Amino acid sequence: MSNPDSFIDEVTEEVRRDRLFAMFRKYGWIGVLIVVFIVGGAGYNEWRKSAAEARAEAFGDAVLDALDMGGVEERRAAMGAIAADGDQNAVLQLLLASDPDTDRAATLAALETLAGDESQPQSYRDLATLRHVVVVGAEAPVAERRAALDPIAAPGRPFRTLALEQMAYLLVEEKKTDEAVAALQALMQDQEAPAGLRSRAEQMIVALGGEVQPATVPQPAAQTDDAG
Template sequence: MSELFDEVDEEVRRDQLKKLWDRYSLFIIAAAILIVAGVGGWRGYQYLEAKKAAEAGAAFDRAVELSEQNKHTEAETAFAQIVATAPSGYRTLSRLRLAGEVAQRDPKAAAKMFDEIAADHSVGAEMQDLAKIRGAGLLLDSASYQDILQRLEAAAGPGATYRHSARELLALSAWRANDVNATRQWLDQIANDGETPPGMRSRAEALQALLPPVAKS
């Protein structure tokens, strides 16, 4: 008798499953198709992005070679093309290199390009600081100390990636402006930072020697 009941239960379950399949089969098939299409689309997207990155990397290397061969006009054109077409990583690097190439012929225009990068939050804080320093370096002989200070003060703070270069530029700018106190302030920060590169520390000491002695109280 129990076997009979088992067979009836099995038949009922099959009948219920058939009804469910008849009712929802289209939805199940559609969902399966969407899943397969989604996975395929994502894999395709990953492949295309990897291909673009590889192409951009090769183009970037070629542009760097042109620059190293002093073919700055060709390098400028090559970096500009990468900026227009490459993924974000190589695009940012190429914007920096493009500004560097422009600096060979028009420092003020290059400084403006660095300023644009420095104002672009999408490139990240470190790249922004690097652009600030590169731009300030081009303007060091023409801009006022207050202008250089406005550009670099934040980048010279404790823990900033490029603080050493920022402090050196600030010290040089203050020295050019005959601001002894500001010069000494930045040189002291260079001297007191245990991570200051040795070469920069030596240059700071040489500049320190050019300053008048501190007045005794």
Template sequence: MALTPKNELSREEKRAKEENAQQEALLREVDDAVRQGDAEAFLNQWGKPLLGVLLAGLAAFGGYLYWESRQEAAMERDAETLVGALDQIQAGNLDSGFDRLEGLAGEDGGGAAVAAVLMRAGIAEQRGDSAQASEMFKRVANNEDAAPALRDLARLRDVALNYDGMKSAEIVAALKPLAVPGKPYFASAGELLAHTYLDQGKKAEAGALFAQIAQDKDAPETLRSRARQMAGVLGVDAIEDVDALLEEQGVEREEAAGDNAAAATE
């Protein structure tokens, strides 16, 4: 049997490898051409719409940046107006502070505008113009875009301003939603409401409300003290912890006991 020489076998293997390499290169070229053709076809069909979407997105982003810069500038301007007015008010220049806030108070919606209206209402009240102050307080109280806490404050201030001329039923209707433990102005609204209950002859409701105010640790101590005294007059014990109360007032239990004994022998 004849044997194939090793050098001829090597040439055949080499030729086969070259042919395989050429085929692979050809396939890559064909694949690249196909890919390029697909890309060109895709761009021809969708290039313009995609470019339009991209440009619209860039325009929207630019518009947002412009709007944001305008908002920041407006906020800074409003803050400067409020601070300037406060400086005038603290210096005793009520008329100047009132006039400075006029433009801002005439705007709609924003928290700075609501604050400006409340400040002008306070100035009007100090100047003795109750009608103008009440109108401004009502404006804030009825403004659905204002923060709930500011609306509650305006309603409370308006009731306090017109308390003597209001019917008890009107006062109860206005203050009862505010005189709830946990609400921002519970203690102040509750005190007015409790006195209204007394005017209506509802001593039990008044005493219970005074007791709640006396136990409200977030309320000013002067208000809690008044409420505690009123609750006691109405026969309601508003003291939860005697020792804690004595400690707050800087009185020792022995000293308090001695004072009570002395009062009992008099």
């Protein structure tokens, strides 16, 4: 006679095997579906990346072809015919606004369009507003230009220091020399201000008869000598 314990173990193993096969027949399609989704998702991502690269290349080629046109009107017409979406529209508007000396009205119109397009990233819109203030110059009241620059000069905005520079120039325009010098001195001490901006601020301070204060540069933290 066989060992009862061995017989019970064999029966238990067989029951487990039957249950496993039953569960696979009942739920196995879920695993297959997961595999299909993973493979399909990976394929879709690759296709999307490839399509995005092709679209970007086509856009870049079209822009370069438009810029190679001889006349200003031809270039503008060619750029206006370029198919663009998303950030590409912002790039086109900035390109259309890149020649204010030749067509100032079209430049301002392109900048106004981009600045008011809420579908575009804030950085592009800030750049368009900043550029618009520079191009329009004294044709717009100082108060209007200052109101346009004020939000861009807020902490955290990408063109904050450039907006502060333009606001300092507005003080010069208003003949508020002392305030302008103080604003430019503050820019020279601003660690976010690029070197070119600091150089311009220094030159303007000298031109206004102010005293240039050396910019403070943060010193590295002192290192303790553990060897001694």
